[in-house]
Amino acid sequence: MTFDEVVRQRSSKRDFSDRDVPDELIESLLATALTAPSSSNTQPYRVAIAKGATRNAIRERLTQKFIKANRVKRLSLPKKIWHGVTGNILPDGDFKNDTNYPKKLKQRAVECGMGLYETLGIARDDYAARDRQMQRNFEFFDAPVALFIFVHGERGVYGALDTGIFLQTLMLAATNHGLGSCAQAALAVWASPVRHYFNIDKDYKLICGLSLGYPTEHEVNRFQPKKCSVGEACFQPKLCI
Numbered sequence: 339m340t341f342d343e344v345v346r347q348r349s350s351k352r353d354f355s356d357r358d359v360p361d362e363l364i365e366s367l368l369a370t371a372l373t374a375p376s377s378s379n380t381q382p383y384r385v386a387i388a389k390g391a392t393r394n395a396i397r398e399r400l401t402q403k404f405i406k407a408n409r410v411k412r413l414s415l416p417k418k419i420w421h422g423v424t425g426n427i428l429p430d431g432d433f434k435n436d437t438n439y440p441k442k443l444k445q446r447a448v449e450c451g452m453g454l455y456e457t458l459g460i461a462r463d464d465y466a467a468r469d470r471q472m473q474r475n476f477e478f479f480d481a482p483v484a485l486f487i488f489v490h491g492e493r494g495v496y497g498a499l500d501t502g503i504f505l506q507t508l509m510l511a512a513t514n515h516g517l518g519s520c521a522q523a524a525l526a527v528w529a530s531p532v533r534h535y536f537n538i539d540k541d542y543k544l545i546c547g548l549s550l551g552y553p554t555e556h557e558v559n560r561f562q563p564k565k566c567s568v569g570e571a572c573f574q575p576k577l578c579i
Contacts, residue, residue, distance in 0.1 A: 344514050351518030352454075352474065353556035354481040354549065361389075363515065364483065364550075371508035376500035382490035383501045386536040393484050399531035400476040403427050408469055431526045432491070432543030450563040457561040475524040481551035486525065486532045488542035501545060508548070518553030521546055 339347065364387060376382065388396050407427040429435065439447055452462075460467040478484045487505060489497045509519045525547025532544060553559045 339514060344510055348509055348513040348519075349559075349562050350520045351549075351553040352479045352520055352558045352561075353554045354479055354518065354551035355554050356480065356482060357552045359389075359483050359517065359551055363517075367508060367511045367515065367517075370511040371504050374500075374504045374507040376503065377493075377496050380490075380493070380500065381504075382493040382497040383504050384488045384539070384542050386486040386488070386532055386538065388484040388486065388532075388535070389482065392535050393478070393482070396484065396531045396535060397477055399534075400525070400528060401473060403528050403531075404473055404476045408473075429527050431529045433526060433545060435523060435527050446563075446566075453563055454558070454561055458558055472524075475522055478525075478547075478549040479520060481518075481520075481549035483550040484525070485548040485550060486536075486544055487546050487548060488538065489545045491541055491543045498545065505546070505548065512550060516552070517550060518559065520549045522549060 368385065372381070403426075406425050410425075410427075437447070455462070455468065455471070458467075458471060460471060485508075487501060489501045491497075493500070505521060509521065512519045523546050526544045529544040532538070538544075
């Protein structure tokens with residue numbers, strides 16, 4: 339594929355086959371991603387790669403936390419806290435999972451969600467189906483590989499910027515090799531399952547996860563949300579006198 343074809347073909351995949359992704363291919367993708375630019379070449383990111391038994395164990399822990407948390411989400415606040423503490427289901431991620439979007443950005447998020455559910459045939463009031471689809475995040479959409487992306491906690495917004503560039507490079511490299519991927523903030527809601535299975539340096543914080551594998555022909559993988567136009571993305575110049 340040409341570069342433009344790779345960029346335009348990449349989209350978030352939400353259904354994967356169980357076909358194995360060889361370790362040497364994963365290493366090659368990461369080697370490509372590590373050529374990405376970063377502030378003063380600091381490369382303030384690290385990756386935990388979960389496959390096989392480790393992947394299965396983390397998937398199970400995350401899924402159980404989601405199921406338990408979902409059961410109490412409509413309870414009163416005191417009961418939520420009580421069940422959250424006693425059930426060990428309170429979010430313990432390193433960053434707040436912030437979905438308080440400004441009005442204009444929230445509109446795009448809502449349109450994206452509605453488009454996804456429409457593709458899947460999930461009605462707006464079918465809360466059970468919506469919850470099930472949300473649970474798929476913590477099952478890695480059945481992808482055989484889950485990568486957890488960490489950023490150095492002292493680099494602030496610039497660390498997040500560098501990590502985003504690294505992540506995009508990784509996803510494009512995956513697309514070029516016929517793989518699919520899905521970057522997921524949801525996988526950073528609970529950090530403890532990942533820290534349980536990996537020796538994570540104390541300075542690094544979990545910022546997101548990435549499901550990686552070979553996508554299926556499921557209709558959900560054909561969904562692509564509408565992107566804004568170049569005109570919408572660019573500020574207009576002031577009129578000079």
